Amino acid sequence: xxxxxxFVVSVFYLPAFAQYPSISGYVTEKESGEPLQGVSVAxxxxxxxxxxxxxxxxxxxxxxxxxxxxxxxxxxxxxxxSREIEIGIKNMQLNFEMDSAVKTLKEVTVSGxxxxxxxxxxxxxxxxxxxxxxxxTEVIRLDEVSANLATNNSxxxxxxxxxxxxxxxxxxxxQLGIGGRGMSPNRTxxxxxxxxxxDISADALGYPESYYTPPAExxxxxxxxxxxxxxxxxxxxxxxxxxxxxxxxxxxxxxxESRNTGGSFGFFNTFNSIGGTKxxxxxxxxxxxxxxxxxxxxxxxxxxxxxxxxxxxVHQKVRIGVEYTLAHYLQQxxxxxxDVLFEQDARQSIRDRNWFEVKWNxxxxxxxxxxxxxxxxxxxxxxxxxERNALGFLGSINRTDPLEERDLIATEFRNWGTELRLxxxxxxxxxxxxxxxxxxxxxxxxxxxQGFANDGYDADFEFLPGEENILNEHTFPSFNVxxxxxxIFAITEKLSITPGLRFEYIDTRSDGFYVEVNTDLxxxxxxxxxxxxxxxxxxxxxxxxxxISYKHNRQMxxxxxxxxxxxxxxxxxxxxxxxxxxVDAALKDEKGFTTDIGxxxxxxxxxxxxxxxxxxxxxxxxxxxxGVDSILFNIYRERTNVADARNYGxxxxxxxxxxxxxxxxxxxxxxxxxxxxxxxxxxVASEESxxxxxxxxxxxxxxxxxxxxxxxxxxxxxxxxxxTQEHYTDATNAEYTPNAVNGIxxxxxxxxxSAEYQFKKWFTISTGINNFTNNxxxxxxxxxxxxxxxxxxxxxxxxGSVTLxx
Numbered sequence: 001x002x003x004x005x006x007f008v009v010s011v012f013y014l015p016a017f018a019q020y021p022s023i024s025g026y027v028t029e030k031e032s033g034e035p036l037q038g039v040s041v042a043x044x045x046x047x048x049x050x051x052x053x054x055x056x057x058x059x060x061x062x063x064x065x066x067x068x069x070x071x072x073x074x075x076x077x078x079x080x081x082s083r084e085i086e087i088g089i090k091n092m093q094l095n096f097e098m099d100s101a102v103k104t105l106k107e108v109t110v111s112g113x114x115x116x117x118x119x120x121x122x123x124x125x126x127x128x129x130x131x132x133x134x135x136x137t138e139v140i141r142l143d144e145v146s147a148n149l150a151t152n153n154s155x156x157x158x159x160x161x162x163x164x165x166x167x168x169x170x171x172x173x174x175q176l177g178i179g180g181r182g183m184s185p186n187r188t189x190x191x192x193x194x195x196x197x198x199d200i201s202a203d204a205l206g207y208p209e210s211y212y213t214p215p216a217e218x219x220x221x222x223x224x225x226x227x228x229x230x231x232x233x234x235x236x237x238x239x240x241x242x243x244x245x246x247x248x249x250x251x252x253x254x255x256x257e258s259r260n261t262g263g264s265f266g267f268f269n270t271f272n273s274i275g276g277t278k279x280x281x282x283x284x285x286x287x288x289x290x291x292x293x294x295x296x297x298x299x300x301x302x303x304x305x306x307x308x309x310x311x312x313x314v315h316q317k318v319r320i321g322v323e324y325t326l327a328h329y330l331q332q333x334x335x336x337x338x339d340v341l342f343e344q345d346a347r348q349s350i351r352d353r354n355w356f357e358v359k360w361n362x363x364x365x366x367x368x369x370x371x372x373x374x375x376x377x378x379x380x381x382x383x384x385x386x387e388r389n390a391l392g393f394l395g396s397i398n399r400t401d402p403l404e405e406r407d408l409i410a411t412e413f414r415n416w417g418t419e420l421r422l423x424x425x426x427x428x429x430x431x432x433x434x435x436x437x438x439x440x441x442x443x444x445x446x447x448x449x450q451g452f453a454n455d456g457y458d459a460d461f462e463f464l465p466g467e468e469n470i471l472n473e474h475t476f477p478s479f480n481v482x483x484x485x486x487x488i489f490a491i492t493e494k495l496s497i498t499p500g501l502r503f504e505y506i507d508t509r510s511d512g513f514y515v516e517v518n519t520d521l522x523x524x525x526x527x528x529x530x531x532x533x534x535x536x537x538x539x540x541x542x543x544x545x546x547x548i549s550y551k552h553n554r555q556m557x558x559x560x561x562x563x564x565x566x567x568x569x570x571x572x573x574x575x576x577x578x579x580x581x582x583v584d585a586a587l588k589d590e591k592g593f594t595t596d597i598g599x600x601x602x603x604x605x606x607x608x609x610x611x612x613x614x615x616x617x618x619x620x621x622x623x624x625x626x627g628v629d630s631i632l633f634n635i636y637r638e639r640t641n642v643a644d645a646r647n648y649g650x651x652x653x654x655x656x657x658x659x660x661x662x663x664x665x666x667x668x669x670x671x672x673x674x675x676x677x678x679x680x681x682x683x684v685a686s687e688e689s690x691x692x693x694x695x696x697x698x699x700x701x702x703x704x705x706x707x708x709x710x711x712x713x714x715x716x717x718x719x720x721x722x723x724t725q726e727h728y729t730d731a732t733n734a735e736y737t738p739n740a741v742n743g744i745x746x747x748x749x750x751x752x753x754s755a756e757y758q759f760k761k762w763f764t765i766s767t768g769i770n771n772f773t774n775n776x777x778x779x780x781x782x783x784x785x786x787x788x789x790x791x792x793x794x795x796x797x798x799x800g801s802v803t804l805x806x
Contacts, residue, residue, distance in 0.1 A: 134547020146718035150261035150269035162651035182699035190238030227594025248282035263799035266293035303329035336789020354392025397789035417442035431490035474512030556601035584640035606660035643686030649679025748777035
């Protein structure tokens with residue numbers, strides 16, 4: 001009888017107490033990897049469902065095993081997910097990545113903008129395998145920019161990035177020259193320049209100048225991270241500048257874009273791209289060609305830029321990409337002007353034998369591995385095979401070209417590097433935190449030769465035969481190993497602290513010879529002596545920093561950051577023979593720190609703002625001083641460690657849409673932005689009274705940009721003004737020199753107009769007038785090419801573009 005009762009109980013009652021398996025997992029946003037809260041996860045035709053918590057986690061208990069179930073994942077503003085699953089006797093772990101509900105096309109962003117909207121935004125706390133919490137960051141979305149993209153018009157493209165001083169060295173926009181917070185804009189050398197996350201500058205250690213700039217028409221967005229970027233991207237004071245190229249559309253096997261632009265002074269530009277996705281394979285490629293005669297005499301150019309990338313998803317967790325970029329351009333350089341010549345006629349040129357050529361090749365291998373929804377691995381391996389050649393007469397601009405043999409500087413770059421990053425998210429007291437660790441190995445090799453070329457007028461980049469025609473020849477090998485780590489400690493839902501460390505080993509060397517030639521006032525050679533030259537510098541150091549972020553809500557954030565910085569000297573500059581420029585042989589690396597505090601946010605979709613204050617402190621700042629040759633009494637610019645220095649300032653950005661303020665649902669928009677920077681740079685604790693208390697060179701006290709944009713459906717027009725206040729070009733604060741290498745940059749303003757109409761997303765026409773008030777101004781005084789002397793900026797010019805998309 002007992003046996004029978006136990007049998008009945010086991011058959012009819014025990015299943016009621018049986019423990020069936022559970023289904024749990026995480027839901028994250030696909031683009032950023034951020035956990036999604038409030039997502040509904042449900043098993044169809046059952047009562048089982050769950051809502052994700054703040055960490056994106058869901059769980060459904062005691063699910064009775066059956067052959068197949070359909071599980072659905074839904075969230076407002078995201079594309080729903082539906083998947084068939086089989087439930088066995090074991091617990092299941094499922095993870096989901098959700099896309100935006102409205103598709104984001106790479107060429108025209110329909111939605112999916114940063115949470116504060118507008119043309120300029122900031123980076124999220126975590127993007128991919130990078131941490132930006134508590135840092136001063138900005139993002140430019142190129143599809144929203146009203147500018148002449150064909151010429152990479154920098155004052156328009158970067159108009160909403162606070163504190164940038166822009167050099168306009170050529171009207172074609174072939175080279176980018178921007179500097180932030182009082183740093184030299186020379187070829188953007190104070191930023192770590194990257195494309196899709198990997199290096200594109202000449203030599204990251206010995207010569208961090210950027211001769212290649214991706215075409216603005218090929219860009220999806222530009223990311224700017226200020227001085228705190230030194231912990232993740234290198235030791236530069238300026239920070240990091242990353243150009244994100246467009247990628248293949250995910251919903252189309254084949255797409256095509258052709259943008260053609262014509263303009264003043266014989267300007268023509270054509271940009272053509274293709275891209276698509278098929279199953280697990282995607283591709284994107286573009287080719288750009290532009291040519292023009294230039295606003296000044298002797299300033300013609302032609303440029304070719306091409307890029308291709310292939311991406312293959314090996315399986316759901318691994319993606320492998322291969323990229324290759326080629327750039328080749330040739331420019332005739334009109335040379336500089338003295339102050340007197342500039343006032344007489346800014347368009348004139350007294351140099352007609354100067355040429356500049358660049359050949360750039362950048363291959364890269366990119367690997368992304370999603371170990372789990374919380375852990376990602378990213379590997380980037382890249383190389384640079386490049387050369388640049390500068391040909392012409394380097395003598396002072398107040399000296400007549402003797403029409404003799406020209407100077408030729410030929411440089412080859414052979415670099416490679418690899419960077420590995422690991423990002424892991426974890427819970428800290430039920431708040432989402434993250435840990436980042438990375439390693440970088442970089443090896444550079446630069447070979448530089450300077451000597452005499454023929455006395456002709458064409459672009460013949462060949463040295464004259466004979467050892468006597470070589471003035472110096474050096475090889476500059478460099479090697480770098482870096483380890484870095486940052487961690488977001490989420491103290492509460494709103495407050496996070498992000499400390500970080502970076503370990504650096506840097507080895508830079510110089511091996512070669514140089515020739516010292518003394519001449520009389522007529523240029524006749526008096527004496528000649530050859531010196532062997534070999535130098536080596538090895539250093540190891542650790543940089544530290546910490547960031548703080550307090551997010552009052554999704555629309556307002558208070559951020560602060562402190563970070564140490566380090567800038568290695570450029571060995572490549574040490575032995576260039578230039579009568580207008582010299583480098584102190586005892587030049588030392590710069591050390592210091594950057595700190596800033598700011599408040600950024602948005603109110604609904606009609607107000608966006610970012611207000612911050614910063615301080616940069618330099619030990620032994622490298623700067624420029626005025627020197628006089630002891631033999632010939634020629635004036636020159638010397639690069640040396642001037643003294644300790646501090647740059648500080650206030651950066652403000654506001655944008656308000658007056659129509660959206662009154663009616664959020666209106667199809668129209670009338671937005672006004674204000675971008676104002678007030679700053680000061682001062683040399684302190686100098687042993688020489690000539691520098692103590694003097695203004696740091698290239699620090700405009702006021703930089704102001706503002707613009708008014710009107711939008712109605714597919715029509716957009718914009719008016720923009722840029723103003724930069726008078727500032728000095730050397731630490732002695734010289735106001736004038738006869739050779740125009742040093743002196744004041746006078747205050748100037750420029751106004752630009754643009755308009756665009758898009759017809760059914762496949763056809764767009766745009767036009768504009770740059771510098772429509774035809775102001776005469778200049779942004780730089782050069783000591784070498786493209787000068788020496790004053791480099792005038794372009795006057796009034798027109799352009800028109802036609803874009804076809806299929």
